[in-house]
Amino acid sequence: MPLLDLNSINTFYGRSHILFDVSLSVEKGEVVSLIGRNGAGKSTTFRSIIGLTPPQSGEARFKGELLRGLRAYQICRRGIGFVPEDRRCFPDLTVRENLEVAERREKEVAHPWTVERIYALFPRLQEREKNLGSQLSGGEQQMLTIARTLMTNPEVLLLDEPSEGLAPLVVALLADLIGEIRKEGVTVLLAEQNLHFCAKVSDRGYVIDKGSVKYEGTMADLLSNEEVKEKYLAV
Amino acid sequence: MDLSFLTVQVLSALRQAAFLFLISSGLTLVFGVLNILNFAHGALYMLGAYFIYWLTLYLVGPGGFLLALLAAPLGVALIAAVLEMGLLRRIYIQEEIYQLLLTYALVLIIDDLAKIVFGPEFKSVPKPDFVSGSVTLFGGTVPVYTLLVVVLAPAVAALLWYLLYKTKTGKVVRATSSDREMADALGINMSALFTLVFAFGAILAGLGGALAGPVRTVFPGVGTEVIIECFVVVVIGGLGNLWGALIGSILIGALETIGIIVFPEFEMALIYLLMVAVLVVRPWGLFGRPLKIKALSEKNLEMEAQEISPVHFSVHPAVRWAPLLLLLLVPLVAGRFYQYLLTQIFVASLMAIAFNLLLGMTGLLSFGQAAFFGVGAYAVGLLVTKAGFGTLPALLLSPAVAAAAAAVIGFFCVRLSGVHFAMLTLAFGQLIYAVVFKWYGFTGGDNGIQGIPVKPIAVAGLAGIDIGSTKEMYYFVLVVVGLSVEILRRIRSSPFGATLKSIRENGQRASYLGVNVKLYQWTAFVVAGAFTGLAGGLYALMEKSISPEIIHWTKSAEPVLMTIIGGIYTFVGPAVGAVVYIILNSYLVAWTEKWALVLGLVLLTLVLLLPGGVVGFVNEKARQIFGKLRCIRRWSFSKSTTS
Numbered sequence: 001m002p003l004l005d006l007n008s009i010n011t012f013y014g015r016s017h018i019l020f021d022v023s024l025s026v027e028k029g030e031v032v033s034l035i036g037r038n039g040a041g042k043s044t045t046f047r048s049i050i051g052l053t054p055p056q057s058g059e060a061r062f063k064g065e066l067l068r069g070l071r072a073y074q075i076c077r078r079g080i081g082f083v084p085e086d087r088r089c090f091p092d093l094t095v096r097e098n099l100e101v102a103e104r105r106e107k108e109v110a111h112p113w114t115v116e117r118i119y120a121l122f123p124r125l126q127e128r129e130k131n132l133g134s135q136l137s138g139g140e141q142q143m144l145t146i147a148r149t150l151m152t153n154p155e156v157l158l159l160d161e162p163s164e165g166l167a168p169l170v171v172a173l174l175a176d177l178i179g180e181i182r183k184e185g186v187t188v189l190l191a192e193q194n195l196h197f198c199a200k201v202s203d204r205g206y207v208i209d210k211g212s213v214k215y216e217g218t219m220a221d222l223l224s225n226e227e228v229k230e231k232y233l234a235v
Numbered sequence: 236m237d238l239s240f241l242t243v244q245v246l247s248a249l250r251q252a253a254f255l256f257l258i259s260s261g262l263t264l265v266f267g268v269l270n271i272l273n274f275a276h277g278a279l280y281m282l283g284a285y286f287i288y289w290l291t292l293y294l295v296g297p298g299g300f301l302l303a304l305l306a307a308p309l310g311v312a313l314i315a316a317v318l319e320m321g322l323l324r325r326i327y328i329q330e331e332i333y334q335l336l337l338t339y340a341l342v343l344i345i346d347d348l349a350k351i352v353f354g355p356e357f358k359s360v361p362k363p364d365f366v367s368g369s370v371t372l373f374g375g376t377v378p379v380y381t382l383l384v385v386v387l388a389p390a391v392a393a394l395l396w397y398l399l400y401k402t403k404t405g406k407v408v409r410a411t412s413s414d415r416e417m418a419d420a421l422g423i424n425m426s427a428l429f430t431l432v433f434a435f436g437a438i439l440a441g442l443g444g445a446l447a448g449p450v451r452t453v454f455p456g457v458g459t460e461v462i463i464e465c466f467v468v469v470v471i472g473g474l475g476n477l478w479g480a481l482i483g484s485i486l487i488g489a490l491e492t493i494g495i496i497v498f499p500e501f502e503m504a505l506i507y508l509l510m511v512a513v514l515v516v517r518p519w520g521l522f523g524r525p526l527k528i529k530a531l532s533e534k535n536l537e538m539e540a541q542e543i544s545p546v547h548f549s550v551h552p553a554v555r556w557a558p559l560l561l562l563l564l565v566p567l568v569a570g571r572f573y574q575y576l577l578t579q580i581f582v583a584s585l586m587a588i589a590f591n592l593l594l595g596m597t598g599l600l601s602f603g604q605a606a607f608f609g610v611g612a613y614a615v616g617l618l619v620t621k622a623g624f625g626t627l628p629a630l631l632l633s634p635a636v637a638a639a640a641a642a643v644i645g646f647f648c649v650r651l652s653g654v655h656f657a658m659l660t661l662a663f664g665q666l667i668y669a670v671v672f673k674w675y676g677f678t679g680g681d682n683g684i685q686g687i688p689v690k691p692i693a694v695a696g697l698a699g700i701d702i703g704s705t706k707e708m709y710y711f712v713l714v715v716v717g718l719s720v721e722i723l724r725r726i727r728s729s730p731f732g733a734t735l736k737s738i739r740e741n742g743q744r745a746s747y748l749g750v751n752v753k754l755y756q757w758t759a760f761v762v763a764g765a766f767t768g769l770a771g772g773l774y775a776l777m778e779k780s781i782s783p784e785i786i787h788w789t790k791s792a793e794p795v796l797m798t799i800i801g802g803i804y805t806f807v808g809p810a811v812g813a814v815v816y817i818i819l820n821s822y823l824v825a826w827t828e829k830w831a832l833v834l835g836l837v838l839l840t841l842v843l844l845l846p847g848g849v850v851g852f853v854n855e856k857a858r859q860i861f862g863k864l865r866c867i868r869r870w871s872f873s874k875s876t877t878s
């Protein structure tokens with residue numbers, strides 16, 4: 001049974017139909033990429049999963065259970081962590097406070113994330129512990145939003161365009177970090193425009209365009225498939 | 236100025252600031268998290284005061300008083316929690332205006348219920364002995380109770396600081412107020428948090444009321460005075476910002492004290508002047524930040540869809556003029572009471588339709604239309620009584636004067652949007668109210684202008700037409716309003732109207748397309764102001780006396796209510812709302828004293844069940860029925876062709 005499974009979901013913003021029968025599944029322990037151009041529907045897919053913009057039809061299942069009708073906070077508490085694009089850390093809270101507000105105790109977890117464990121993984125955040133969210137650099141903000149979502153003890157992490165707008169050095173750091181997170185036992189679904197970044201961190205990928213999935217396969221196959229790259233990913 | 240005088244004055248300013256802070260900290264906290272500017276916060280204050288009045292009837296002695304001081308706010312919090320869970324919670328996804336209106340409905344309801352339960356008279360809570368004396372400080376005599384208030388407020392501020400910065404829930408509250416959606420996705424239960432914060436805000440309002448009980452009088456409706464002061468405080472400080480509320484309270488407390496000493500006449504105007512000055516320099520308040528534009532919720536889209544695909548009854552012009560013809564015949568069959576009632580309805584309709592040029596068409600919620608109504612009315616009153624103008628010239632000048640006022644006020648207001656826009660229009664309106672109320676030499680102060688003579692109207696040198704009687708006034712108002720409404724209708728269907736609509740639907744897109752959004756909004760504001768002024772001018776002629784009451788902010792709520800009752804997205808909606816409102820008003824006032832209660836319940840029902848208003852509802856039904864008819868017709872048509 002896949003950990004996360006979308007079956008033909010259709011999602012709307014008001015009257016505009018955005019996602020068309022999107023299906024995808026993620027197995028426990030995988031890092032899976034969702035690749036597509038700007039406006040392809042990656043963020044909408046994530047918002048559909050986490051319940052911020054619930055799909056109007058189709059099924060989203062987590063560990064076999066339907067997510068229909070659940071609110072975002074309930075979906076989060078079941079174990080899906082959402083890291084939004086554009087780094088929405090809380091600007092008026094310090095780094096430490098940003099982490100503290102996300103700490104969840106509702107669920108029994110074998111090895112829960114604590115601020116200390118986070119600091120071990122993100123030493124930079126410890127150095128900036130007392131700074132406000134708004135005082136961080138772009139890379140630090142990205143680290144903080146990821147770390148903050150980890151504090152909710154997710155089993156699967158939805159990472160929305162983490163590499164966007166970061167310097168190459170920071171992107172490399174981020175790739176390592178995703179590897180670390182995977183080693184901690186967290187499954188990752190990664191939305192990206194950057195194919196090479198995906199190739200570095202994930203084994204499998206889906207290509208999405210105009211709200212529907214056009215291709216799925218291993219990253220190696222995708223990298224060698226010039227037609228798909230040309231048609232859906234070329235800028 | 237000696238030290239004792241200074242001491243007394245400083246402490247009096249601090250006491251005022253302390254009350255303001257206690258109440259407005261709750262208001263701003265609720266706004267910060269729920270994004271609702273709670274009109275009913277003043278009513279909660281009132282409940283706190285009534286509760287301590289009631290509790291101290293049974294709880295006596297120092298211990299009893301302190302217990303009551305604790306229990307009263309908790310009682311208020313309980314009521315607030317019920318209101319939040321039962322009512323407010325249902326409309327979070329709707330536009331701001333429905334949230335404002337729901338809390339306004341609560342004001343009407345709570346005020347009347349308080350009147351029923353506690354009686355209409357002023358109540359005062361006896362001060363318990365242990366705080367009723369006074370002490371001498373630097374030679375000045377200071378009541379002990381003042382010291383109690385002045386010490387308690389900073390203690391509450393410190394407690395708030397502790398809760399917000401040192402507890403997990405407090406941190407969650409701060410996080411939520413900066414990004415609600417993110418907090419939701421991080422597993423924070425918004426519903427529970429909203430109830431908690433709303434109830435906590437109510438505790439602060441209730442504490443303010445309970446503490447004020449022994450030093451200020453309590454009466455039904457006291458909340459409407461208190462809430463406006465608090466609006467001023469939180470808007471000056473920056474909506475949603477606690478430190479802003481603190482600084483705002485101190486500023487207003489100081490200004491009121493200084494005002495009473497230095498400009499006793501215009502003390503009230505002074506605080507609105509400060510608010511206007513602050514917002515002109517810092518549109519989001521001293522510590523405020525621009526509000527993020529909320530993503531259009533699905534509800535919004537649905538409601539706008541009502542207008543996007545309205546039922547077109549493609550009315551023949553003759554049909555459109557038929558009601559007018561009928562109205563011309565009314566005086567032949569109906570008596571003076573009905574003529575007068577209809578005249579009132581005409582004036583109110585004009586005001587409401589003009590107002591909806593802002594709300595329904597441009598998406599601007601003005602809460603200061605009474606100012607332009609009043610400016611128009613006073614223009615007629617003053618021109619006729621002081622400058623000897625004839626009826627018609629004075630009336631024709633009233634929209635011009637109101638437009639001039641709207642041009643100045645609008646210049647500052649259109650820089651803001653949403654709640655900030657509403658608050659700035661409200662502040663300007665109250666500024667004008669405060670000046671008119673006190674300027675005895677010019678406006679007659681709170682006496683107003685009595686006995687405005689209505690002289691016969693001279694038409695092209697012919698004998699004058701006398702419009703002094705009810706019937707003639709009826710025809711005169713009908714003609715003026717009819718013409719004005721026709722002009723407004725043409726504005727609505729003109730390219731200018733279409734541009735306004737595109738601004739309401741998506742201001743950002745309109746500005747990308749090269750529309751000077753602010754200029755269009757300003758023009759709409761001025762046009763609406765002009766017609767509102769004309770309505771005011773007509774009012775002055777028809778009532779023959781005016782008073783500052785017509786400028787008070789509660790009057791500004793009337794066109795808002797009428798528009799919501801009738802329906803915001805249609806042209807005739809506001810007029811239908813005016814009919815309902817005026818008829819309800821005149822019959823209910825005769826039949827029951829609980830007019831506000833009924834109005835509040837009507838409003839509550841509309842906001843919760845029929846957000847499209849009466850006309851929106853009829854349209855919706857009509858579309859369903861017509862839709863079915865069309866299906867049947869198509870079906871029978873296809874059958875006849877196949878056979």
Ligand SMILES: Nc1ncnc2c1ncn2[C@@H]1O[C@H](COP(=O)(O)OP(=O)(O)O)[C@@H](O)[C@H]1O
Pocket residue numbers: 013016018036037038039040041042043044045530
């Ligand atoms: N709040 C919204 N309202 C209406 N349309 C939206 C909204 N957000 C995104 N869209 C539209 O949905 C489509 C998919 O957007 P999105 O999921 O954000 O794409 P991606 O994340 O792949 O860049 C785009 O065409 C975008 O314009």
Ligand SMILES: [Mg+2]
Pocket residue numbers: 039042043044085160161
């Ligand atoms: Mg995106």
